[in-house]
Amino acid sequence: MRHYDVVVVGAGPAGSAAARHCAEQGLSTCLIEEHGTIGYPVQCAGLLSEAAFRECRVSRRSILHEVSGARIITAQGSELSFDAGRTRAFVADRAILDREMAMHAADAGADVRLKTAYSGRKGQAVRTRGVHGRGEIPFRVLIAADGPRSPVARSLGMPRPPIFLAGLQAEIIRHMDGSHVELYPDASPEFFGWVIPIGKGRARIGLAGTQDIPERFRMFCRGICDGGVIHLVSGTVPLGVMEKTYGHATLFVGDAAGFPKPTSGGGVYTGVRSAAHAAAVAGEACLRNDTTDAVLAGYEQRWKADFGRELEFGLRVYRLRQQLSPVDIDRLVRLLNDPGIIDDIRQFGDMDRPAAVIRHLLKNPKLFPVLGILLKGGVRQIIK
Numbered sequence: 001m002r003h004y005d006v007v008v009v010g011a012g013p014a015g016s017a018a019a020r021h022c023a024e025q026g027l028s029t030c031l032i033e034e035h036g037t038i039g040y041p042v043q044c045a046g047l048l049s050e051a052a053f054r055e056c057r058v059s060r061r062s063i064l065h066e067v068s069g070a071r072i073i074t075a076q077g078s079e080l081s082f083d084a085g086r087t088r089a090f091v092a093d094r095a096i097l098d099r100e101m102a103m104h105a106a107d108a109g110a111d112v113r114l115k116t117a118y119s120g121r122k123g124q125a126v127r128t129r130g131v132h133g134r135g136e137i138p139f140r141v142l143i144a145a146d147g148p149r150s151p152v153a154r155s156l157g158m159p160r161p162p163i164f165l166a167g168l169q170a171e172i173i174r175h176m177d178g179s180h181v182e183l184y185p186d187a188s189p190e191f192f193g194w195v196i197p198i199g200k201g202r203a204r205i206g207l208a209g210t211q212d213i214p215e216r217f218r219m220f221c222r223g224i225c226d227g228g229v230i231h232l233v234s235g236t237v238p239l240g241v242m243e244k245t246y247g248h249a250t251l252f253v254g255d256a257a258g259f260p261k262p263t264s265g266g267g268v269y270t271g272v273r274s275a276a277h278a279a280a281v282a283g284e285a286c287l288r289n290d291t292t293d294a295v296l297a298g299y300e301q302r303w304k305a306d307f308g309r310e311l312e313f314g315l316r317v318y319r320l321r322q323q324l325s326p327v328d329i330d331r332l333v334r335l336l337n338d339p340g341i342i343d344d345i346r347q348f349g350d351m352d353r354p355a356a357v358i359r360h361l362l363k364n365p366k367l368f369p370v371l372g373i374l375l376k377g378g379v380r381q382i383i384k
């Protein structure tokens with residue numbers, strides 16, 4: 001039985017990135033994935049900022065389309081449109097992206113075992129079940145990249161993220177302005193709906209929220225689709241980071257830790273960045289031959305210094321959003337529809353780190369009426 005320095009559970013973007021980083025440091029690494037094919041089932045809109053795509057360290061093969069701006073459209077008919085004038089994000093084929101990331105992990109020296117599911121822990125070994133029956137893989141550090149439901153976290157009794165959104169998405173025939181993403185805040189009042197062009201007259205339509213998802217989705221599609229709906233996918237988006245992202249010689253990365261951004265639900269950027277931090281700390285733990293919490297705590301310090309404040313801020317915006325009615329949202333959109341403000345959004349907007357542009361906008365005197373709307377939702381907490 002081979003002993004590994006690191007076993008990574010789950011070959012999504014976070015798991016493959018972690019395995020690649022570990023193997024590149026010379027750690028003996030095993031990446032296990034329960035499915036027989038990496039990248040399936042796809043549970044993602046595939047919208048990645050340029051920075052998120054860069055973090056994945058892959059070729060451009062998975063890019064289906066390029067996006068330079070967005071339109072926010074309310075049920076009352078107000079619109080806010082902005083365009084950066086250059087590509088700011090890519091729409092990726094997640095199946096191709098995930099497969100390429102896992103290939104890079106294998107190329108770096110990680111053993112990739114498909115159809116091998118984590119089924120529990122036995123001390124410093126993971127129990128697996130899969131094509132070769134039941135097995136055990138001993139490790140020094142375990143990286144849990146096993147997605148929103150994280151069987152690893154559950155088996156260890158770790159507290160889970162506080163919020164789970166359900167998402168539903170489909171591909172549709174739709175001829176739209178090819179470079180703009182459309183956002184519909186009223187399609188799902190706790191969150192929003194989206195229509196993302198993927199080129200050749202096709203788009204991805206989806207929404208996420210906490211209730212009535214199939215019914216909302218049906219209504220949303222009815223108002224938008226030119227033709228039929230194909231390739232329906234569902235998924236879960238965890239929001240709010242789990243209480244402690246390390247413990248039991250284990251580091252939790254990506255969706256398993258609750259790292260999607262609460263403002264958008266996007267989790268690839270933070271997932272892949274958390275993987276790099278986890279790999280660095282796993283390397284340190286192996287080098288010092290110490291996998292106690294005293295060393296693993298360094299992981300939490302790293303990701304918090306990187307994007308912790310951004311996630312905290314995002315969660316406050318998410319909670320505020322729960323207080324706003326469709327009328328409030330419509331008013332906000334109309335107030336934001338000002339050339340100077342749109343210019344600020346264009347200049348300071350960052351999909352992965354939206355806190356800066358929101359803070360900047362709230363200082364603009366033209367937006368003081370917005371404060372009235374936000375105050376009732378607890379804005380003081382947002383701009384503190």
Ligand SMILES: Cc1cc2nc3c(=O)[nH]c(=O)nc-3n(C[C@H](O)[C@H](O)[C@H](O)COP(=O)(O)OP(=O)(O)OC[C@H]3O[C@@H](n4cnc5c(N)ncnc54)[C@H](O)[C@@H]3O)c2cc1C
Pocket residue numbers: 009010011012013014015032033034035039043044045046047048116117118119145146147148151167168169206234235236237253254255256260265266267268269271
């Ligand atoms: C509808 C929807 C749309 C989204 N759109 C976007 C978007 O446009 N942009 C964006 O950035 N994010 C988006 N997200 C979020 C994004 O999909 C996730 O944040 C991202 O996939 C997280 O990567 P991960 O590697 O942490 O987890 P996952 O991609 O979930 O990978 C986890 C892996 O672990 C495997 N696994 C699970 N259990 C076991 C086990 N017991 N044993 C072995 N393997 C196991 C799974 O099979 C899977 O391969 C969307 C999510 C949803 C639901």
